[in-house]
Amino acid sequence: MMAKLFRAVIMGPPGSGKGTISERIAQSFGLKHLSSGDFLRENIAANTEAGVLAKTYIERGLMVPDHVMTRLLLPRLEEMTRHSWLMDGFPCTLAQAKALNSTCDLDLVISLNIPYETLKDRLSDRWIHLASGRVYNMGFNPPRVQGRDDLSGEPLIQHDNDQPEALVSRLRHYKDVAKPVIDLYKSKGILHTFSGTETDRIWPYINSLLSTKIPSRPETDTQHIPLP
Numbered sequence: 766m767m768a769k770l771f772r773a774v775i776m777g778p779p780g781s782g783k784g785t786i787s788e789r790i791a792q793s794f795g796l797k798h799l800s801s802g803d804f805l806r807e808n809i810a811a812n813t814e815a816g817v818l819a820k821t822y823i824e825r826g827l828m829v830p831d832h833v834m835t836r837l838l839l840p841r842l843e844e845m846t847r848h849s850w851l852m853d854g855f856p857c858t859l860a861q862a863k864a865l866n867s868t869c870d871l872d873l874v875i876s877l878n879i880p881y882e883t884l885k886d887r888l889s890d891r892w893i894h895l896a897s898g899r900v901y902n903m904g905f906n907p908p909r910v911q912g913r914d915d916l917s918g919e920p921l922i923q924h925d926n927d928q929p930e931a932l933v934s935r936l937r938h939y940k941d942v943a944k945p946v947i948d949l950y951k952s953k954g955i956l957h958t959f960s961g962t963e964t965d966r967i968w969p970y971i972n973s974l975l976s977t978k979i980p981s982r983p984e985t986d987t988q989h990i991p992l993p
């Protein structure tokens with residue numbers, strides 16, 4: 766019998782630890798970590814029609830329009846018929862959530878609720894490897910060689926919009942657009958919210974929630990993760 770696949774979304778403001786926690790979930794539970802930012806970077810690098818369009822928004826520090834995001838992501842998700850996944854960075858608007866809803870049934874949504882001061886401190890110290898999207902933090906998870914990506918050895922950069930001046934408006938925007946999405950998932954009974962200032966303290970709670978839903982062993986290319 767074909768086992769059911771597990772599909773989850775992680776939401777939270779910039780700097781809330783979506784990427785960091787997604788990596789831990791992927792490692793512990795074998796879900797594929799999908800990231801809207803990674804899909805966009807791939808499409809930009811490959812010069813696809815959607816990638817060329819998305820680039821014009823990202824370069825101006827703007828969100829990519831919903832119709833571009835859904836055109837880019839939904840076909841990729843529809844192809845994922847053999848893997849359980851965790852999506853980070855999508856949906857981030859109600860229109861995106863409705864479009865996702867028409868493609869698949871989510872099992873679980875994780876929402877991270879992190880205080881502003883914590884976000885500000887983390888982001889002002891976030892260093893990024895542009896080509897891969899890998900992130901570092903000089904205190905929390907520093908690179909092995911200062912200023913260099915662990916895998917490629919290429920230089921790390923900081924985004925202007927991670928600096929405190931840009932953060933207030935990014936957070937306001939997140940709150941406005943995420944609220945109806947969070948309300949939607951709450952009404953479906955699949956929303957789980959985690960609050961705190963340290964990823965290491967939030968992680969055990971997420972880990973134990975997921976342990977009740979999926980076995981903690983890596984998924985191979987040919988296996989489906991069965992639900993208990």
Ligand SMILES: Nc1ncnc2c1ncn2[C@H]1C[C@H](O)[C@@H](COP(=O)(O)OP(=O)(O)OP(=O)(O)O)O1
Binds near residue numbers: 777823827834
């Ligand atoms: N779901 C989405 N809808 C619209 N635009 C998006 C979406 N996801 C990503 N983008 C755009 C805006 C982002 O500036 C850009 C890169 O995304 P991402 O790698 O997630 O970085 P980010 O630094 O803005 O997010 P975060 O700080 O939350 O990690 O792509």
Ligand SMILES: Nc1nc2c(ncn2[C@@H]2O[C@H](COP(=O)(O)OP(=O)(O)O)[C@@H](O)[C@H]2O)c(=O)[nH]1
Binds near residue numbers: 781963
């Ligand atoms: N100091 C500190 N930094 C953290 C913690 N969790 C994540 N980070 C760092 O904070 C930044 C934002 O995390 P990230 O996972 O990119 O968040 P995202 O924007 O929600 O995807 C990164 O530089 C992480 O390395 C934490 O508990 N403490």
